[in-house]
Amino acid sequence: MKPVPEHRPSVRTFSFRDDGSIPNHHSLSVLLYPSAVSEPGRMEPLFASNGWGNTWTNGVFSYHHYHSNAHEALGVVRGSAKLQLGGEQGEIVEVQAGDVIVLPAGTGHKKLQASADFLVSGGYPGGMDYNIRTGKPGERPRVLEEIRLVPMPVSDPVFGREGPLLTLWDQTEGFK
Template structure:
């Protein structure tokens, strides 16, 4: 199934990426958290975690991130303040290229997200109000590609 491609514009406070966000709707619906982690690892997406999505704008300048909605639903803003609003639900998979801003604007009480990083790279947490965006752009430029798509 081809993903939805969501192109975000570079911002002054959030770099975003020239590469679009990829949204695979319901691609892993019905998979358990363990099955999701195994699926991602087989495709080179490791260093995984289980939790939710932070309720503040942030991005990662050292890694591409994948977010899988294992359970529940959420309303997200992508790209920073005034960015693209997206509704995601169980089984949806978001591939966020390094530098892509994201924030949880509200979610169901049962939300469970599985996150992982291309090549298991170490990730940082950049908040627009605390991060030198030009230094972040330099780090983003050094992040290698992700190899296989997560789905």
């Protein structure tokens, strides 16, 4: 049985500039779908059914990191947490079971605190492999080129080909 998302959620968007350490994405916004999934324990199969593979279930690192070669969906399976998005000067968001965050390639993220039972599932469009970058000076300019080359997803990790990601990212005008 395919996991069922709730009705279309409200979508919160966040845009971050390159802070000199964490590049973030030059034109795509982070998407946060609060309470998007009614069966959060089935986050991995939901992502996979919508073409976001190479899934895993675990936690979020407690240091700033990003993926320069893939976009990432993070679905909260259980518990709650405070995450910092966008690097040291980024936004702090609170997430709980059923929430989904979609991070464009290059977007920094870090766990600040979490409940003891906090667990997330991750997935990548088309099952792409992902790297882990931490903002070290030697990573540039290579990561900037990698981020630029990451293709747009063909589906939303929660709502498939009818999802808000496709519209929101298509309308992104950038914030250079």
